[in-house]
Amino acid sequence: MTGYVLGATEVADTFAEAFPMRFARLVITAASEAWALEAARSMTGFATSVIGCKCEAAIEMPLGAQDTPDGRPGIAVLLFAMDREGVGKRVLERVGQSVLTCPTTACFDGLPRAEGTVPLGRSLRYFGDGFQGSKVIGGERFWRIPVMEGEFLVCETVGVGRGVGGGNLVIGAGDVDAALAAAQAAVEAMRGEGVALPFPGGIVRSGSKVGALTSKSLPATTNHQMAPTLRVQVDDTLIPDGVGAMFEIVIDGVSEEAVRAAMRRGLHAAAGAGATHVTAANFGGKLGEFHFPLTELREAP
Amino acid sequence: MTLTLALRTEPPARVVAAPLIPERLLGCTASTVEAMDLRCGGETVAVGDLFEVSGVGGEADSLVLAGDLRRFDWIGADMSTGEIEVHGDVGAWAGAEMSGGLLRVVGDAGARLGAAYPGGRVGMTGGEIVVSGDAGEETGAGMRRGLIAVGGQTGAGAGLRMLAGTVIALGGIGAEAGLGNRRGTLASGRALDPLPSYAFAVRFHPPALALQLRRVRELGLIVDDALLRGAWARWSGDRTELARGELLIYDEENGAR
Numbered sequence: 001m002t003g004y005v006l007g008a009t010e011v012a013d014t015f016a017e018a019f020p021m022r023f024a025r026l027v028i029t030a031a032s033e034a035w036a037l038e039a040a041r042s043m044t045g046f047a048t049s050v051i052g053c054k055c056e057a058a059i060e061m062p063l064g065a066q067d068t069p070d071g072r073p074g075i076a077v078l079l080f081a082m083d084r085e086g087v088g089k090r091v092l093e094r095v096g097q098s099v100l101t102c103p104t105t106a107c108f109d110g111l112p113r114a115e116g117t118v119p120l121g122r123s124l125r126y127f128g129d130g131f132q133g134s135k136v137i138g139g140e141r142f143w144r145i146p147v148m149e150g151e152f153l154v155c156e157t158v159g160v161g162r163g164v165g166g167g168n169l170v171i172g173a174g175d176v177d178a179a180l181a182a183a184q185a186a187v188e189a190m191r192g193e194g195v196a197l198p199f200p201g202g203i204v205r206s207g208s209k210v211g212a213l214t215s216k217s218l219p220a221t222t223n224h225q226m227a228p229t230l231r232v233q234v235d236d237t238l239i240p241d242g243v244g245a246m247f248e249i250v251i252d253g254v255s256e257e258a259v260r261a262a263m264r265r266g267l268h269a270a271a272g273a274g275a276t277h278v279t280a281a282n283f284g285g286k287l288g289e290f291h292f293p294l295t296e297l298r299e300a301p
Numbered sequence: 302m303t304l305t306l307a308l309r310t311e312p313p314a315r316v317v318a319a320p321l322i323p324e325r326l327l328g329c330t331a332s333t334v335e336a337m338d339l340r341c342g343g344e345t346v347a348v349g350d351l352f353e354v355s356g357v358g359g360e361a362d363s364l365v366l367a368g369d370l371r372r373f374d375w376i377g378a379d380m381s382t383g384e385i386e387v388h389g390d391v392g393a394w395a396g397a398e399m400s401g402g403l404l405r406v407v408g409d410a411g412a413r414l415g416a417a418y419p420g421g422r423v424g425m426t427g428g429e430i431v432v433s434g435d436a437g438e439e440t441g442a443g444m445r446r447g448l449i450a451v452g453g454q455t456g457a458g459a460g461l462r463m464l465a466g467t468v469i470a471l472g473g474i475g476a477e478a479g480l481g482n483r484r485g486t487l488a489s490g491r492a493l494d495p496l497p498s499y500a501f502a503v504r505f506h507p508p509a510l511a512l513q514l515r516r517v518r519e520l521g522l523i524v525d526d527a528l529l530r531g532a533w534a535r536w537s538g539d540r541t542e543l544a545r546g547e548l549l550i551y552d553e554e555n556g557a558r
Contacts, residue, residue, distance in 0.1 A: 135467065135513065137516050153509055153512070
């Protein structure tokens with residue numbers, strides 16, 4: 001099933017299958033980058049998969065003070081859900097629990113020209129118990145919620161854009177250490193503007209398949225075809241000879257092109273960091289609207 | 302294309318300049334504007350007699366006034382959209398009861414900037430006023446929404462019976478500020494003695510004010526970094542009203558963090 005070879009890496013002739021999603025982009029600022037990072041990490045925690053977490057979220061990138069609305073260090077965060085309503089609920093919950101609570105933070109909309117919006121400060125203001133106030137600054141309304149440290153400043157609404165969720169690469173090598181090193185190199189290359197890698201460290205070791213062989217009620221179970229311990233136990237293994245471990249990197253992006261570009265960066269980084277095999281997960285092309293053939297990623301970024 | 306009115310001659314009496322707002326001049330030619338009448342004392346006078354008019358009031362929705370306009374009152378009053386830029390000083394009631402748009406004065410402004418009309422309760426309800434120099438008495442009186450930013454000082458009585466909105470004076474708010482203030486914000490870049498009906502709450506770094514100061518900088522005023530980074534003392538008042546208004550005074554001694 002080798003599509004082509006990049007150095008010592010065999011790249012499978014297959015494709016990643018992805019889905020339309022809605023997303024919000026938040027800019028979290030704080031008195032220091034460390035506190036902005038604390039809030040962003042908390043906000044994007046337990047947001048690996050819409051199946052189990054109702055949303056997928058990750059840090060997009062750090063922002064310098066010159067790139068944030070209030071001139072303080074910041075972190076851009078991307079949050080994806082299946083529809084606008086889902087984005088609205090998850091953003092409200094997570095900003096309320098993880099950003100409002102975090103020392104010195106403020107929260108801004110990072111997608112001001114989006115086609116749709118969901119309320120944030122407009123709903124969160126009620127935490128102020130009547131003591132909240134608002135200011136319209138440069139045509140945009142912000143809410144000031146009094147807290148024990150001073151005030152939490154939050155934008156009234158956040159924009160919701162149309163994105164792509166579920167792009168992926170599956171990276172294999174002879175053993176866990178080698179495969180993980182290659183996957184980490186891929187993650188480093190993929191992270192950046194317009195991309196969220198929602199799993200821990202950007203990497204997932206428990207790739208899943210839809211449904212189960214043993215139950216009709218389970219929505220997802222282990223991808224037994226890519227479990228090396230089952231290589232000789234199942235008839236439909238996809239583990240190539242010589243591969244002892246595989247890791248998946250799931251990519252959500254603000255556009256099809258953002259996902260494709262990230263996959264290209266990741267594929268070439270993995271190949272240069274010791275991956276022996278790179279493939280991708282799909283559902284036969286029947287479920288996802290977006291297909292990313294690995295053959296189209298052959299040219300280096 | 303911007304419509305420009307350059308003052309030819311000083312008027313014999315005070316002029317009501319309220320008709321000179323972008324929404325009323327949209328699409329007007331220079332000759333149309335020159336033929337408009339303005340109240341001047343007890344008489345009327347044609348715009349063309351006072352100003353040299355050039356350009357066309359096009360889609361740009363902007364108007365430039367140039368000259369010493371201290372005898373021109375109500376400049377930008379009632380405007381709801383567009384932009385007026387004045388190169389020179391303006392008289393009283395500039396931006397009175399405006400509801401939107403931007404009034405920029407490169408010079409000083411007279412009394413009752415952005416205020417309510419005489420006998421009216423509600424002053425400015427939206428938009429932004431930026432004055433590079435000083436502003437007169439009772440700036441922002443009755444103000445409900447919007448931003449007034451003054452590069453210099455305001456006269457006495459700023460924020461009189463203010464309902465909400467923000468008045469920032471980088472050079473300092475004048476005496477007796479915020480009498481009857483309900484929910485408004487008065488921010489002073491220099492020390493001042495608050496009225497007895499205000500009570501000290503805390504020294505802190507107000508995040509909304511930082512954002513507003515950055516906006517003021519965008520609008521062309523010089524804002525010292527120390528004001529952006531420094532601590533401000535919050536005084537709550539007016540306690541004869543809701544006590545939900547605030548007087549923010551830059552804390553020069555605490556310095557920037």
